[in-house]
Amino acid sequence: MKLKESLDEKRFVVTSEIQPPIDEEPEEIIKKLESVRGRIDGLTVPELEIEGVVADTIKTCKLLHQNRFEPIYQTTLREKNRLQIEKDLLRAHEIGVENILAFTEDYRITGDSLQEMMFFHVDSGKLSSVLDHIREGHTIDGKDLPLKAEFIVGSGIESKWGKNVPDLEMKEMEEMTKIGTGYFLTTPVFDVGLFEKFMKQANTFGVPVIAEVMILRTAGVAQFLNRHFQSGLVPDWIIKKLARAPDRQKASIEIFAEIASGLKDICQGIHIITMGAEDKLRHYLDAAKLKKL
Numbered sequence: 001m002k003l004k005e006s007l008d009e010k011r012f013v014v015t016s017e018i019q020p021p022i023d024e025e026p027e028e029i030i031k032k033l034e035s036v037r038g039r040i041d042g043l044t045v046p047e048l049e050i051e052g053v054v055a056d057t058i059k060t061c062k063l064l065h066q067n068r069f070e071p072i073y074q075t076t077l078r079e080k081n082r083l084q085i086e087k088d089l090l091r092a093h094e095i096g097v098e099n100i101l102a103f104t105e106d107y108r109i110t111g112d113s114l115q116e117m118m119f120f121h122v123d124s125g126k127l128s129s130v131l132d133h134i135r136e137g138h139t140i141d142g143k144d145l146p147l148k149a150e151f152i153v154g155s156g157i158e159s160k161w162g163k164n165v166p167d168l169e170m171k172e173m174e175e176m177t178k179i180g181t182g183y184f185l186t187t188p189v190f191d192v193g194l195f196e197k198f199m200k201q202a203n204t205f206g207v208p209v210i211a212e213v214m215i216l217r218t219a220g221v222a223q224f225l226n227r228h229f230q231s232g233l234v235p236d237w238i239i240k241k242l243a244r245a246p247d248r249q250k251a252s253i254e255i256f257a258e259i260a261s262g263l264k265d266i267c268q269g270i271h272i273i274t275m276g277a278e279d280k281l282r283h284y285l286d287a288a289k290l291k292k293l
Contacts, residue, residue: 013269020055
């Protein structure tokens, strides 16, 4: 079933992400994902550049599509003009991509100031202009396209605010709703109670919300996130459980299952950040009773 169909039918969706390969054979990605085929509604593939080497994100999307996975092309917009956005979306459409996830910049680089927050938000006007033209069957400079292209668009939202969502955030969500966003994707959720308060605000837009859930396997990684991304992002109980557990893998799975299970009645899906645990993903899905075959 397509991601759009699952969202339209209000099913609880499960998505995850993979990195486009730079130093490994593309086929290795498929091997890691074989055990979750049919259990994931979509896989995001971000644009990636490491030390000047640019990965081919769209080619990776094509590989997923050929192997019966639903690709989600994740693109950034801040450094792109409308022509470049159009070129990338048309190339993605040609190889079977129907889903895009758009950010102005890396949405995890956020902060409390207006200047920092603006790096998070999608340039809705720029994106809307390109999508409108492609949907109508012509380019932004008026040339006819052989086919009209329709995408389901996902857009990021900041979910750390709980019930006190700033006006700027609400305005951005309103603007993305106007251009027809298919779903909102949150930043990582660790506190389900706080997230439930946020959802009371987000639900006013009538757009499905997918909560990001991060797989944490060590206390060190959790502490790193608190130091370098957002203070207090990972609660103390998670850090202590990972630090004291005789079996860290078991503890990691239990933490994930508790968070994911708590989200099932609050939002319409989860997006799993595997942190390199793609080959173990099925164990996390099993524990949370998600998408059993």
